Each structure stands twice: as structure tokens, then as C-alpha cells.
Amino acid sequence: MRILKPEVAKARKEKILRWVVQQYVETRRPVGSQMIAEGALKDVSSATIRNIMAELEEEGYLYQPHTSGGRIPTDKAYRYYVDYLANVQKMAAKERAQIEQQYDARVNEVDNMLVQTSRLLAMLSGAAGFVYTAQVEDQRIQRLDFIPLAPGMMLAVLVTESGAVKHWPVRSNTLINPARLRLLSRFINEEIQGRTLAEARQILWQYIHSGHRELAGVADVATQVLKDMERPQTGGDELHVEGIGRLLENTTEEDYEDLKQMMRVVEERERFSNLLNEKMADMDRSQKKLNVSIGSENELKELKNLSIVSTACRVGDRTVGMLGIIGPKHMEYTRVMALVNFIGSLLEASMNNWSALPFEDSENE
Amino acid sequence: MRILKPEVAKARKEKILRWVVQQYVETRRPVGSQMIAEGALKDVSSATIRNIMAELEEEGYLYQPHTSGGRIPTDKAYRYYVDYLANVQKMAAKERAQIEQQYDARVNEVDNMLVQTSRLLAMLSGAAGFVYTAQVEDQRIQRLDFIPLAPGMMLAVLVTESGAVKHWPVRSNTLINPARLRLLSRFINEEIQGRTLAEARQILWQYIHSGHRELAGVADVATQVLKDMERPQTGGDELHVEGIGRLLENTTEEDYEDLKQMMRVVEERERFSNLLNEKMADMDRSQKKLNVSIGSENELKELKNLSIVSTACRVGDRTVGMLGIIGPKHMEYTRVMALVNFIGSLLEASMNNWSALPFEDSENE
DNA sequence: AATTAGCACTCTAAAAAAGGGGTTGACAAA
């Protein structure tokens, strides 16, 4: 009777687990002992493998959907796979360059960087891509300007440190001429540049209440702007999801119901946003960049058969957003993780590029 | 021996056709002669109805998916139904008020009116809602402003007559101070206000080439702006689709393949945009407001089992956009048509509200 | 002429039955 060294036993166990995960990801069919004996571990018999698989099942890594008929990985197995078994895949330099180029082209061409990024993610991953930006509330302001449209009507334009642009119409009963508006804008910018929206609001309220001379005559407008800034939507988060259709592609009708549920959740937005927000806070706390949430690790039960691979975007010391993909639980984690990581770094670079030193403003040349 | 008056015969035929359409929309099952005899025309036998249905089939209004097993409406039948048989449904005053209120609330709260509108459409119709805006290219400009962000970097903000706001970053090698930028902005606005983007571009090119004194020192920037304005994306159309998930709701797995195809097309955007663009041009030409495209009437074969109900949005004399829903061919046309019509008028009102008289600009108070 | 009743036929959708393939657990042997 031979005694197996524990390391060897463990290694073999892991090999089997890895094989099951990879095989299942590929074929989407329960994996049986025979298959493994023929494919991965040719030097042992299927019976041995059966024994080991029974152990793995007991430990909660595998389970059988039916009494007889192969086993499939549990969420725990995927987790183990992602954490220990998946060697972090480096993206081929060629592929990197290709993406980089495409990213540049798209992002420069179009105003909406975020939408484009989520599309790119979807395209390259074959799953749905998303980009989520935090509440503007918590972001630092780069500028706040007013564009006069008509007497009593103007457009407020807010640019954050990360380059996000928000705009909203402002109506006011007071007629206000463009020159006066510029002064207001200049004053405001001097005061609030680099502050968060929340801070800015407080500062402005104070000025208004104390009747600051710079605000004489435009207090009405300033009040209106503040009001608009307070609306949750103005400072709300933003979520772009693209390529949900892709999830249907590699999917048979089995998961039809799952998919339906998922779409409901994503389109409803509310809960999905909250989920992402929490995830972002977590990542901010732990200072981790890449996060993988597998199946039921997600708070939403509707996502129990899906996984989310995401990365945080930091501008300066602040996490201002998150991006990633949402795809079937049985996805090619290694590839997708590398991809998300890479595109994340591109977007981050792009955002950091925005925060440049502001310069002096003066009314005359 | 009775002789049937032709009007009576025709009326009966129509009654049957209407019944088949409505019944099929409701149950999604082929309709047989017996059913009609029991439901719609109780004073005739099923045999008679069979005869009439045979006629209708010959004329191309009905067809049998299988040799025996009831008939279902063809696209032609739906067309006839929409054109002649569906009495235009008025929306209940109560429902109108409800929508109006909700619309107001949403649209005012959030900067992005278009996204909100398409969401509202989706919610109320139970299908996917879309809003499409024409190439900015063809829209009149209300204002074009520049917000300085950093030396050599600014944000261009373009507001069109219909209230659409586009923005894009402009980089320039020349350092340019804010005050100078304001002068440029003022000059440009005086020249191009009320023109289309295409016209504006031409005008500016001329000034630049002729070395107009107002542009001295900022020609570089102006050139850069023009270049950015030329990019197809800057002036591109915009398409928002929301609620595709809803299409899956009332759908069994039968149409799974159809749905997949549809999503592919919509997410790909290119061809779907073109389709909408053509539709918009058609409606502009015919000065019709409401359009219904049934199944294969749509150019895209992927949409052969779907219908599009859309309405044009006009600002002044120009069609600037379109909105509507895209849903299963077997939808409740009457209800949806009324809905699209109504929301269309709301959006239109909202857009027209924007084009107000601009006012004089002066550098000092 | 127009409608109806009756009938044989067709076809589908759902249910039931049969077959095949792959897997498992158990146990004895190596």
C-alpha cells in the first residue's frame, strides 16, 4: 500500500478542480470522471477520480445537478479557481496595442467616453459591459459655468475633476445679462474650484445668506442653481450598460428565465446601481483594484447565475467610478480579468488626464 | 334564395378579420372558424366562416402556419387593421394627466430628457422605447460656447435650437486666456446663431481663411473647433433605446431566436439608426406625424416579427427627431399608437419651449 | 345564391413509452 504525500494529493485535487471548471466553462455540460481520466489525468483510472470528486463534492466545490450525470462547479469552486488556480493572464502585446488604438480612436471622437468604454468592453469580452460613475456629489469640481440662452434662461455646465460634464437648464425670474453672468461664474469658480459639490453648495449658501456683494443682483439665480444642484439627479450616479444582447448569444434557452430576470434588474437600474455603489465603496476601502463577484456572491438574487468582473477608477486619491463586465458565471475568467484590468487602466489614464492645473481668469485681456 | 348585398358581405369580412387580429393578439394562438362562430359571429355557422376565411387567405390577409390548425394574420392584415379597422383610441383624460405629470417630473429632474422619455415609453407601452435625434448637422445652432479648463484645453458646448446639448474637449497648442476666449465666443455666436451646423462651419472657414481681425490670435483654436465639429460623431445622430428586456416578458421561448437577432441589430446601432433616419425623412416628406411599420415592412429582416410605432418631433419647421416604441408584431396597436402620439406631443412641446429669442450680448454691464 | 351539417382527413401539441449513453457508488482485488 502506497502512501500519497499530502502535497501530491492536494495538487491532484486541484488539477481535477481546475479541469472541471475549465471543461465546464467550455462545454457547459456536467463533467464526469471518465472524461477527466481521458483528458487531464491519464495515469489514474476513472474510479480514483470518482473518489476524489466525491471528496470535492463533500467539501462543497462540486455538485451534481442530478443523481447520476457528472458534476459541475459550485460558486465556491469558481472562487477558488479565480483566487488560486487561474494564472493571471497577460494580454498579448499585440492585443494590447490593438485595444489601445481602438480606445483612443473612439474616445477622442465622441463626447461620451463612458458609453464608448462600455461598448468596447462588451465587444471585446463578449458579455455585457458597464461603466458606473459615482455620485457627482462626491467628486471635486473643476468648473461651473453658465451659458446664457435667453432672458431668464441659461444652461449651467459643470465639469468635474475626472472630466465628467453635467449640464442642466436654469430658469430665473430675474433678467440677467451675459456680462453679469460671467462675473457670477468667475466668482463662483474662484470659490469652489477643487471642492466637492457638497462643499461647494455649503459655501454658496453661506455667501447668499450673508448677502455677499459679489452676489448682489444675482442672488436669485445663484439660489436657483443651488436648488438644481441639490436635486438628487443632478448629482446622481450614472450607469451605462451595453451589450446585454451578447449574453443571449452563447446561451441556450435553458437560462432564458435567468436572463430575463437579469435584464429586469439592470433596466430597473435602482438596485443594480446600489449594488455597484456598494461594491465601489468596498473596493475603495480595501484599496483593491480588481474585483470578481461570482454568482450568489452578488447581493441580488437575480444575478445568481452571473458574475461581475470590475475594476475601480481612481482620479487622484478618490474612487470616482467603476467599470467592468457582467457575464455568465461560467466565463473565461482569466481572459476577462486581464481585459477589464487593461481597459480600466486606459479609462483611468484618460480621466486623470483631465485634471490639469486651472489658470487665472481675468475679465480683460 | 337570398342575395347578399356586397356591403354586408364586406362588413362581415372585416368583422372577421378584425376578430382574428384581436384574438390572435390576445391569445397568440391560431384562430379557427369555430372560435369565431362562437365568439364574434354567433348568427352564422363555422362552415360559412371557413368559406370567408378561405377568401381572406386567398387575398393574402390570413395564412395557416400548418395545413390544419387555424389561421393567423399576415402583415397585410395588420396593415389593414391599423389603417381601417382600428378606431383611434383616445387616451383617458385621467391617464393623460397621469403621464403628463410623470413626464414633467422626470424631465425636469434630469438633464437627459431623451433618455427619460424613452424610459417612459418603455414603461407605459410594455415594449422597448426609443428616442432618436437627427444629425446635429442639420439642426440650427442656438449657441456655441467655450469653457476654459486649463491652458491649452477647453470644453466646447453647443446648444441647438431644440435644446440638445453637445460638448467636446478642444485642445490647442496656443495658450489662450479666458477673456480672449469670451471674445471669440461672442464673435462666433453673433455670426452663427440660427444657422445650421453645416452653414456655420462654412462661414467660419471663410473668416479664418480671409484672416478676419476678430480671429487674430485665436485662429488656431477656431480651426481646432471646426475640425472637431466636422467629425461625424460630433454632429452624429443619437439613439436611445430602453426596455428591451420588456420584450422578453410576454414572450415564450418560441421567438427566442427572433429576439436575439433583434437585439443584435439594435445594439449594433449602425443599421438601426439608418432605418430610423430613413423613416424620419419619409415622415418629413409626407408631413405625417404617426407612422406604423409592421413586420417585414421594416427594411431590416431582423425586425420581421416586430413592429415600430413612431412619431416625428418637429421644432419650428424642421423634423429634429423621432420617438416611438418597438414591440412584437402582435401588439395592441390602438393603445400604443395613442400613447406614442401623446408622449410625442409632450416631447415636442418641451423641445419647442427651448427655442426662445436670444438676447444681446455685451462685454460689460 | 348563400348557408349549413356532416364527414373524412390532416396536422399539432401533449403525453407516454422506449432506447441509449454516461455516471455513480459499492465492493472486491491488486
Next chain:
DNA sequence: TTTGTCAACCCCTTTTTTAGAGTGCTAATT
């Protein structure tokens, strides 16, 4: 500790049955 073997199991697929609904036709009726 591993292996070979085997009965039992269960799913998936295909085939067969069955029930039901609809049709077209013809002859009878109004």
C-alpha cells in the same frame, strides 16, 4: 491507495400514441 467491474440510475432524445381542433368538400337546406 488504487483499480476493475457491475448493477442501478437518470437524463436526454427519439419514437409512438392519443386527443383535439381545424379544414375542405359535398350534399342538403333555406
